[in-house]
Amino acid sequence: MSRIALARIPSLTFYKDTLTTSRRGNAIPQLSCIGKPCRLYQPEVVRCTNLGGAGTDVDWKCEADLPDSLRFGRVEVSCEGWDGPGDPYVLKGSCGLEYRLVEIPSGLRRGDDPAYPARFSSWLNGLMQDPAALFFMLLWVAALIFILYNALSSCFRSRAHSSSGTTPRPPPPRRPDTGWFSGGTDPHPDTHDTPPPYSKYPSTNQARPAEAGGWRPGFWTGAALGWLGTSLLNRQARQRETEYVRVPGMYDWEAERILRPVRTAPVASPSGSSWWGGAARRRVFDNDDRGEGPSDLGRMRRSTGLGGSNVR
Numbered sequence: 001m002s003r004i005a006l007a008r009i010p011s012l013t014f015y016k017d018t019l020t021t022s023r024r025g026n027a028i029p030q031l032s033c034i035g036k037p038c039r040l041y042q043p044e045v046v047r048c049t050n051l052g053g054a055g056t057d058v059d060w061k062c063e064a065d066l067p068d069s070l071r072f073g074r075v076e077v078s079c080e081g082w083d084g085p086g087d088p089y090v091l092k093g094s095c096g097l098e099y100r101l102v103e104i105p106s107g108l109r110r111g112d113d114p115a116y117p118a119r120f121s122s123w124l125n126g127l128m129q130d131p132a133a134l135f136f137m138l139l140w141v142a143a144l145i146f147i148l149y150n151a152l153s154s155c156f157r158s159r160a161h162s163s164s165g166t167t168p169r170p171p172p173p174r175r176p177d178t179g180w181f182s183g184g185t186d187p188h189p190d191t192h193d194t195p196p197p198y199s200k201y202p203s204t205n206q207a208r209p210a211e212a213g214g215w216r217p218g219f220w221t222g223a224a225l226g227w228l229g230t231s232l233l234n235r236q237a238r239q240r241e242t243e244y245v246r247v248p249g250m251y252d253w254e255a256e257r258i259l260r261p262v263r264t265a266p267v268a269s270p271s272g273s274s275w276w277g278g279a280a281r282r283r284v285f286d287n288d289d290r291g292e293g294p295s296d297l298g299r300m301r302r303s304t305g306l307g308g309s310n311v312r
Contacts, residue, residue: 075099
């Protein structure tokens with residue numbers, strides 16, 4: 001065991017699940033994460049560089065690879081004093097790092113992530129390179145436009161027919177010397193003619209309900225439209241899952257290991273067969289490489305935290 005001035009330490013490297021050395025007290029973990037985001041991800045290695053200072057007041061800059069949804073918060077290097085707390089000389093190998101992680105909302109991450117603006121263009125390029133997918137896409141759009149057009153035109157036709165219907169004209173006035181009875185003058189003459197014969201469709205220019213209803217989409221039309229949309233989405237998903245997409249800032253040796261396709265269990269139907277006729281494939285992060293966490297946390301990037309020191 002030897003001692004060293006804290007201000008003369010150029011850099012420190014801390015490892016997860018590793019304890020520090022100790023002479024006066026108990027050993028502590030080299031990396032200690034504080035806060036709720038620690039449950040999402042913790043880096044395997046953190047390197048801190050001395051930014052300058054004197055005595056026990058030394059500033060540090062710590063860097064590590066973190067998912068895009070996490071950032072370093074407050075960091076503090078804690079070392080065991082040779083003679084006691086506050087000693088500018090510390091025990092070699094006794095330093096540990098306490099750090100906090102800050103979770104970044106997805107809405108703030110999309111502004112600085114170049115992958116998000118390129119998603120639509122990459123999807124469009126993939127669609128143009130696949131004639132079958134482009135055909136299904138155009139067919140699906142045409143069917144949707146056809147259904148909407150017929151539904152709207154049928155609605156407008158029914159409104160036009162209902163507004164153009166004729167109203168019955170008032171009956172002509174009767175002369176006072178005529179009545180319902182053949183003899184003489186009726187002391188109480190009736191001012192109305194005989195009611196016209198009842199007809200379900202009184203006007204010839206008014207469309208019948210069966211004719212005004214027009215074409216309406218039925219069950220088979222909806223089923224065909226759903227099948228076209230499902231086929232297109234499944235085809236695009238299979239194409240994306242089987243291709244390797246290089247993330248900006250990724251090394252060559254990481255691309256083959258991090259973005260490797262893996263087999264997942266198919267969704268089973270009650271009869272025991274898969275719904276889509278085979279096992280699905282998806283891209284996931286490999287937890288053994290560079291300490292990558294779950295893929296929903298975003299791609300890996302270098303994060304930096306600033307802080308001071310403490311002599312315990």
